Amino acid sequence: MLSYIIRRLGIMALAMLCLSLAVFYLVNLEPNLKRLAISQLNMRSSAQELETWLEKNGYRQNFFVRYGQWLGVMPKEPTLDPVTGEAVPRFSYCNETTAARYSGILQGDFGCSTKFRVPVWQRLAPALKATAILMFWVMAVMVPVSLLLGVLAGMREGSRTDRALSAASITTAATPEYVSGVLFTVVFASWLGWLNGSAASATNQGVSFYNFTLPVITMALYGTGYIARMTRASMAEVMTQQYIRTARLKGLDFGAVVLRHALRNALITPFTVIMLQFPWLLTGVAVVEVMFRYQGFGFTLVEAAANNDIDLLLACSLISVFVVLTTQLVSDVGYALLNPRIRVR
Numbered sequence: 001m002l003s004y005i006i007r008r009l010g011i012m013a014l015a016m017l018c019l020s021l022a023v024f025y026l027v028n029l030e031p032n033l034k035r036l037a038i039s040q041l042n043m044r045s046s047a048q049e050l051e052t053w054l055e056k057n058g059y060r061q062n063f064f065v066r067y068g069q070w071l072g073v074m075p076k077e078p079t080l081d082p083v084t085g086e087a088v089p090r091f092s093y094c095n096e097t098t099a100a101r102y103s104g105i106l107q108g109d110f111g112c113s114t115k116f117r118v119p120v121w122q123r124l125a126p127a128l129k130a131t132a133i134l135m136f137w138v139m140a141v142m143v144p145v146s147l148l149l150g151v152l153a154g155m156r157e158g159s160r161t162d163r164a165l166s167a168a169s170i171t172t173a174a175t176p177e178y179v180s181g182v183l184f185t186v187v188f189a190s191w192l193g194w195l196n197g198s199a200a201s202a203t204n205q206g207v208s209f210y211n212f213t214l215p216v217i218t219m220a221l222y223g224t225g226y227i228a229r230m231t232r233a234s235m236a237e238v239m240t241q242q243y244i245r246t247a248r249l250k251g252l253d254f255g256a257v258v259l260r261h262a263l264r265n266a267l268i269t270p271f272t273v274i275m276l277q278f279p280w281l282l283t284g285v286a287v288v289e290v291m292f293r294y295q296g297f298g299f300t301l302v303e304a305a306a307n308n309d310i311d312l313l314l315a316c317s318l319i320s321v322f323v324v325l326t327t328q329l330v331s332d333v334g335y336a337l338l339n340p341r342i343r344v345r
């Protein structure tokens with residue numbers, strides 16, 4: 001198991017390196033650099049002024065040199081003022097040093113946000129905290145409810161309860177977040193006036209029950225239907241196994257058979273599905289946070305992409321890739337631990 005984990009960690013590092021190289025290339029295409037220069041100067045700047053700004057801030061260096069500097073394996077050279085020739089910081093509002101240094105991802109330096117005009121980590125840390133709180137409550141609501149619905153539906157396949165819960169699960173799983181979010185906003189916030197908080201103040205005034213209720217319900221609703229369907233299918237399959245019939249023929253109570261014999265085996269597949277919800281939450285959280293103005297990771301990612309904030313966008317992409325690969329590793333290891341028939345080498 002240990003050798004398997006070490007190999008997977010090596011594959012994860014290689015995958016993150018390749019994906020970061022691809023993202024770095026895409027965000028540094030010429031149109032994006034022009035947009036960045038315009039955002040830092042003004043719309044009326046001449047082509048020469050834009051080119052001077054890009055050269056001054058190092059965006060005209062060799063692509064692989066810039067990538068190595070971003071990683072932290074090559075030193076960052078100071079930029080020179082074209083008039084005085086003196087070393088100047090690339091972005092003065094981030095307190096960058098003018099000395100040559102190794103300063104990149106490997107050293108914990110994620111760069112400077114040109115949109116928010118602060119070091120990337122100062123913007124990213126509170127956004128990740130807000131999203132972590134949101135995702136915790138989404139999982140706290142989604143997982144118990146979906147498992148309960150799936151087990152109840154799969155216990156007696158074909159019954160009225162099974163058909164009703166299956167129909168509800170299919171309906172929720174087929175409803176995108178942007179549809180249910182709009183419906184919840186209209187019903188609970190506009191018509192009933194039950195929610196008197198604003199999600200936009202989540203990172204400024206602290207997260208409360210009111211300012212993230214709708215985002216939690218919106219995200220949990222979609223995931224609940226999907227996990228419940230997987231749990232129902234797994235439970236229905238387990239209930240037809242020979243050892244379940246043997247336990248029933250021995251006279252064991254139906255509830256005891258479900259709890260002692262069927263439930264553990266039925267939850268192996270849903271465990272994998274639940275772990276794979278974390279990558280989905282990264283995409284779903286972007287839609288929901290923008291919709292409700294919840295200033296978390298997804299909101300920050302969209303703002304970085306919309307404003308061509310290169311350093312912030314690269315940091316968000318790297319974190320997204322890390323979360324996806326880590327959850328896949330945990331899912332594979334957990335599946336092997338839950339199912340003794342699975343052996344990893």
